[in-house]
Amino acid sequence: MANQFVVELKNEPGALAVLAEALAARGIDLRAIGGGGIGDSGHIIMTTADDDASRAVLEEGGYTFIEGESILTEVDDRPGGMARLSRELADAGVNIYGHLFLGRWGDRAMFAFVVDNPDQARPILERKG
Numbered sequence: 001m002a003n004q005f006v007v008e009l010k011n012e013p014g015a016l017a018v019l020a021e022a023l024a025a026r027g028i029d030l031r032a033i034g035g036g037g038i039g040d041s042g043h044i045i046m047t048t049a050d051d052d053a054s055r056a057v058l059e060e061g062g063y064t065f066i067e068g069e070s071i072l073t074e075v076d077d078r079p080g081g082m083a084r085l086s087r088e089l090a091d092a093g094v095n096i097y098g099h100l101f102l103g104r105w106g107d108r109a110m111f112a113f114v115v116d117n118p119d120q121a122r123p124i125l126e127r128k129g
Contacts, residue, residue: 002047003047003051003067004045004067004070004098004100004113005044005054005055005058006043006045006066006067006097006098007043007045007046007058007063008041008042008063008065009037009044011037011041012040016042018061019044019061022057022061023054023057026057028053029048029049030046030047030049031046031047031048032102033046033100034046034098045098045100045114047070047100051067055067066098068097068114069118070113070114071112071114071121072110072111072112072125072126073110073113073125073127074108074109074111075111076108076109077108078107088124089125092121092124093117094116095115095117097116099111100112113125
């Protein structure tokens with residue numbers, strides 16, 4: 001899977017539109033996107049079809065962002081599934097920069113995580129639940 005970008009945005013009308021338009025102008029397809037905002041600060045988490053071109057758009061636009069390996073994992077799709085997984089990452093000293101929900105299949109939910117320490121997180125996340 002492509003890298004994930006966690007991008008800081010102002011929490012104001014048009015902030016996402018400006019970034020999305022810049023990506024589109026370069027022919028960059030968004031593959032997955034999520035985000036939010038509180039107060040003046042917002043963010044998006046995205047994967048695209050072209051990491052290099054996306055990075056260039058973000059750098060040229062002066063965006064503050066984190067880029068990292070997107071690690072896929074399955075989580076039990078029931079109360080406590082995400083709690084157990086995020087606790088295990090925390091106990092291993094891994095900070096979650098962002099995650100994207102990719103879908104549900106039966107009793108499993110698929111996510112893509114970007115973290116501060118992929119080598120430490122990979123064995124936990126790739127265990128499938």
